[in-house]
Amino acid sequence: MSIKPKYAYKILRGEKKFELRKRCDRIDYGTRVIIYASSKVKAIIGEFKVGKIYKMPVENLWNFVKDQAGITKKEFDSYFKGVEYGYAMEVLEPKTYNNPIPLETIREELNEPKWMPPLSYCYIDKKHPLISIITKYNKE
Helix, strand or coil: CEEEEHHHHHHHHCCEEEECCCCCCCCCCCEEEEEEEEECCEEEEEEEEEEEEEEEEEEHHHHHHHCCCCCCCCHHHHHHHCEEEEEEEEEEEEEEEEEEEEEEEHHHHCCCCCCCCCCCCCCCCCCHHHHHHHHCCCCC
């Protein structure tokens, strides 16, 4: 899941209990989410597990998450402008990787020089090479 660094680090510090999304396909409780910090960081930096996912009208969503979303009202309104419904994905068990994996390293390890992370998120199988790369760089 691609997340702006500002919010990604808040998730990993436990300051952001909900990840907000305009769209959200069915994601099962307990699903492992790998965090790719976008823009200037451009690296896989950690992960969390998905808790409950709440869908509601945007006007109700702010009151539900305002103290736990790690976002200002102005940022919230800007993000959800023109959207009727929003999603709040509960963040469980955030874990910071000891060794962030930069985009260039991912490309080298995958042997795919043009590989790009998803704009929002994508599903990957447990056997996907990316899982092996994460394990290689962040052994417990």
